[in-house]
Amino acid sequence: MKPSLILGYGATGKDIEKYLISESKKYVIYDDNKNIPNELNFQLEDITNLEMIYVSPGIRKDHKILNIAEESNIKVTTDIEYFNDISNVKIVGVTGTNGKTTFVSLLNKILNKYGYKSNVAGNIGISPLNLINDTEDLDFLILELSSFQLCHINELRIDTSIVLNIYEDHIDWHNSFEEYAESKLKIFNFTDNDQNNFLGSVDEELNINDALLENITVVEDINNYFLPNYFDEFVTMFVAICSRFEISEVDVIEFLSSEPSAEHRFELFYSKNGVNFINDSKSTNLESVNKASLKVNNCMLIMHGLAKGINPNKLVLSNEIKAILVPQNSEFDVSMFKRIVIKYESIEDLQQLIKENYRNFNTVLFSCGGSSFSDFKNYVDRGIYFKKMIEGEI
Known part of the structure; x- marks a missing residue:
């Protein structure tokens, strides 16, 4: 048996x-940045001896191994595709620039x-392969x-495909906004029924082919719900x-x-001297900062992280941002x-x-606008750090 x-x-x-071990299948590993044990470490000269390649999400499409695999006609798959090959559970696919994890969790x-049996997997932090033995009784698996x-x-x-929104993000990885948007819209290629395609708000500079829009329900009329914890755009799509x-609006x-x-995600976690402190560490692009700025008043905004190639002109803040x-x-x-x-x-x-200045404001908003990797492992690590910093010292 050839290894994968x-x-x-x-x-x-x-x-x-973990899945390959459970199936007693042979495998080797390659990672550009990690040391792999010798017995599992893949050598490039062995590429023609592979059963297939399972590619992880962060690997670029032009990676040398993928280029060689294409030339050598070696099958390349993902954990999600492979899961879909061996499972018949109906999939609800959710993508978008902002709000994916929250949307998937709340939808589940x-x-x-309301009586459906569902679970979540994907970018939310768990591969669907981990659930392969638990999906027979599910009505739906919701994939971020x-x-x-x-x-x-x-x-x-996919039974139902949802693109929550599309704004500039990850331009450093996709090379252009057009390529990034194309990857998001690609989800509509996989829907079994065009009536179950849903598209939310998109950047005004993005031009989407009219032929594609003919088979999509565009949710563009945003209702005013005024829920304190969720943006109207999010609620309208939900x-x-x-x-x-068949779950009613009420x-x-x-x-x-x-x-x-x-x-x-816009988490009000602390108040002192009439000042609210909001942790929005999951804000990793400028549009999410823009949205957050609309829900605050007399606010000190704190930004942090790597800009990921996003056009700086996309930062359009409300007048309530005072610092x-x-x-x-x-x-x-x-x-x-x-100024x-x-x-x-x-x-x-x-x-x-923060300690010296916070009393001059009604709100201190930690809405970062960039990825966390300049100082932290991830946005969770960053958010926890900020909350401890405030709760312990302010």
Whole structure:
């Protein structure tokens, strides 16, 4: 039996490994940045001796191994495609720039509440292969799908496809906004029934082919729901999707009204001296900062992270942002707001600046606008750090 190659040994790669072990299948591993044990370490000269390649989401399409695999006619798949080949469970696919994890989690919860048997997997943090023995009794498996995952997927059967929104993000990986948007819209190629295609708000500069839109329900009329924990754009799409499962608008609003915001997503976690502190560490692009700025008043905004090639002109803040704290060597271009910009030298220096200035505002908003990898493992690590910094010292 030929071994398969796990290309990329992050969370997805390790889940693929667990599945292959459970099936007593041979495998080897290649990762550009990790040391792999010698007995499992893949050597490039052995590429023609592979059964197939399981590619992880973060691997670029032009990776040398993928190029050789294509030339050598070696099958390349993903954990999601392979799962779909061996399981008949109906899939609800959810992608978009902002709100995917929250949407997937809440959709799963409300479906279960109203009698459906469902579960979640994908970019939310668990490979569907981990659930392969538990899907027979499910009505639906809800998959959160990132642009990286969709970029690698070529075959998939989806019952309902949802693109929540499309704004600039991950341009450093996709090379252009058009390529990024294309990876998101690709999900509609996999839907069994065109009536179950849903598209939310998109950047005004994005031109989508009219022929594609003919087979999609575009949710563009945003209703005013005024729920404190969720943006109207999010709620409008959630109502539209729940109607597909025969859950009424009244029931949806009642449900969302009782649901707190997700941790690290516009999370009000602390108040002192009349000032609210909001952790929005999951904000990793400029559009999410823009949206957050619309829900605050007299606010000190704190940004952090790597800009990922996003056009700086996409930062369009509400007039309620009265001060902006950014790292000294930030990739963010905030020159248009220079009158209210305060620069901090390090994440440690940030605490003192907040302590000295927070009383001048009604809100302190940690809505980062960039990826966390400059200082932290991920947005969760970053959000926890910020909350501890505030709760312990302010």
